[in-house]
Amino acid sequence: MSLDGLFKRTLYWTNDLLHGGKIWNIRKDIASVLSDSESGKKKQDEKLKELLDWATKNSAFYSAYAGKSLHEFPVVNKLILVENHDANSVPKEKIPWQEGDIFIQKTSGSTGVPFAVPQDTRKRQRRIGALKYFNDTVGFKSHEKLGQCRIWTKWHTKSKKQIFWENIYPVQVGNLDDSKMAELVETIKSKKLFALRAYASWYDFLLDYLKRGKCTKDDLKSLKVCLSISEGLNPATKEGMMELAGIPIVETYADEEAGTLAHQRLNGTNFYLNHADYVFECLKMDSDEPAEYGELGRIVLTDLYNYSFPMIRYDTGDTAIFHEGTKESNGWPYIEKLFGRKMDMVFDSNDQPVHPMNFGRTLKNFDTIRQWQFVQNDQYKYTIKLEVTDESQLEKVVSELKGILGEKADIGVELVNEIPLLTSGKRKPVVCEWKH
Template sequence: MSIGGFLRRSIYWTNDFLHGSPVGKHYRDIHTILSDEKRGKQLQAESLKNLLEFAKKHSAFYSQYDSNDITSFPIVNKNILIANHDKVAVKAEDIPEQKTKEIYVQRTSGSTGTPFAVPADTRKRNRRIAELKYFGMLGGFKSHEKLGQCRVWTKWHNKSKKQQFMENILAINISKMDNDTVKNLVETVKNEHVVALLGYANWFDQIAQYLGEHPTPLPSLKVIFTGSEMLKEQTRSELKRLIGCNVLERYSNEEQGILGQQSAKGEYEYYLNHASYYFEILKLDEDKPADPGELGRIVITDLYNYAFPLIRYDTGDTAIMAEGNKLSHGWQYISKLYGRRLDLIFDTNGNPVQPMALARILKNLKGIIQWQFIQTGEHEYKIRLNMEENISTKECEAELRELLGERAEISVEMVKEIPILASGKRKPVVNEWKKQ
């Protein structure tokens, strides 16, 4: 624990207390629910009942449903919610604890090839902050210690210098995964005494390889949190061996928040955030509960977003659910999670490019319903776009060329639908050219 981290943490929680503990109350509620399944299920059931009653009353999309039985509500996905966005959304004046008329909009990066904008009310935003602090603590990281946040930072998504200072965050841009970027990151962790790293799972493949070739002691680093894709087991083992810190995968998405996380005391199970979400595992080919030990679809109800009720939301992921144990305090947990894997592509200089860099660019360009990016040659790329209307793609091409290099030859193909794989998922990033 650092003095700087302690002071920032003390200032934060004191300020939160003086303003009525909008985050602290959620933090304590999450702890209460997750540490006691019996009491937790009672509180979860109350939250679910309140959400369903609210949605029926204030969301035009859900007004036709009379029952409080969640199985009577429809299963929805991104495309359904996008098509019915205005009907699902709730007016600001009807949302409890909403402080402003302005509703925050959480934009997903479109890792499935379908960008998605989800309104989030004040209470939901505070819940997400509490989740970050609580699950960080479970992983051995206290909030406001030095955190290296490795992501694709763009002009649409950034933190001010003041934010970085107050939150004790180092914003590390990893749009490209070349050796210079990895070297700079490792040196930053060492020199800045970073306590935790948070980033995309496939990025840590590069770090493990670099540290294997250039052993570098990183004594300050206590935990690595990964997300977006499943981490390779070899990468996890190498990082633990080379650094000596815990490596924990998070199950999360941008439209909801932290859904679950591996435990530092466990193996590879994902302990779920039952405090904020209601989980269902349904059969792959029908809307019925999967049998114990059976692979099924993950369907999630967000208990705290009243601005845009996400009820029975099919995430597109699959998993196997297991009965509770001591580590989960009796709650069911995911014993096997099947996340999305993205193809790796290369820029015109032969450097690997973070697939999420494409998503970060494309989610902010107006009119895109779905996209698919394909590398067809050493300098040749194709982007397939399903767009709402005939909008110029010049900005899109310019942003991609800045990422890939000026020699990039980018062709644009307008389509009405992105092809679906046999698994039922769309593959947003494809490499048809394999680097020799």
């Protein structure tokens, strides 16, 4: 820990205390709920009852469900909430704790459905409190120096004043050539960054830079933890960073619509859910019935604290395998395996789910591939679309994919000039056309 971080952290918490200690008390509340499922479940049930009562009285969209239990409410998705945005929005005048205007949290719209979620003052405070709580669990205390690695735009940036007082240093990762990586390493060294937060795939670039001898373990010695966001992390990258640099990478699970949903612990692979702020359900892939523990299902959440735009039984679009509570999870259910968006997930020839990041981690090793897209057409039929500089490695590509999918996999190769873009400007690398 640094004196600079201690000084700014002390100022922050003192200021919070002078304003009622709201963030401090939220952090304490989250810790209390998650520390014991028996007492925590009672608190969660109370907050759920309050939310459902509020929503049915103040949201036109939910007014028909007065007196219903949670499981009698409809499962909704992003498109449904977008179509019913006005009916579900609650005016700020009705929210007693609201300070100023309602905050509008915008998502990227990477699925082709942009989403603007109103969030009231208390909800925003809960997001901050949860972030600080989960960071604490991996040894990253508030206001230690953080490198925030993301694509920074003119609509989302930080002023010099914010950088100084928050100790958050923006790192642009739109381009990741060696010159950019050199700038990052120099920032880590000169600013003595304590932590990094970055897209999971970005750590592949950092590890490669380290492996090629472009930087050393000593260059990164100030880093104590790396936080991975947005994508599934390659286990080999996690292992490589620990082996070569002694730096643990912790995966986080969050979305822009709600906030921090789950978090790994140091040197662990399970995701521990934020039951203090949400009620989580794992529903079957083909119905709204509960999935069994150990069965692949859809993650559906109810946000207990957004009173300006209730999100009840919201299908996140993510899939996971839940595990029943254990001593390590303080009795709360947790995520044993987290997968990406359900539309992006495929299954091998033994009908087992395959994380889409598998393909990127394999195909990046073929220097003739410029672009690729993997498609599951049917149960055993797959297509790999490739833009290549030459055809010398095609047989090896198919062989490697069979190693992922099994020998029964029928893999066709389609050579293309370009992989089409989504409306967001991104390329969708993994597509499942098979209705599992």
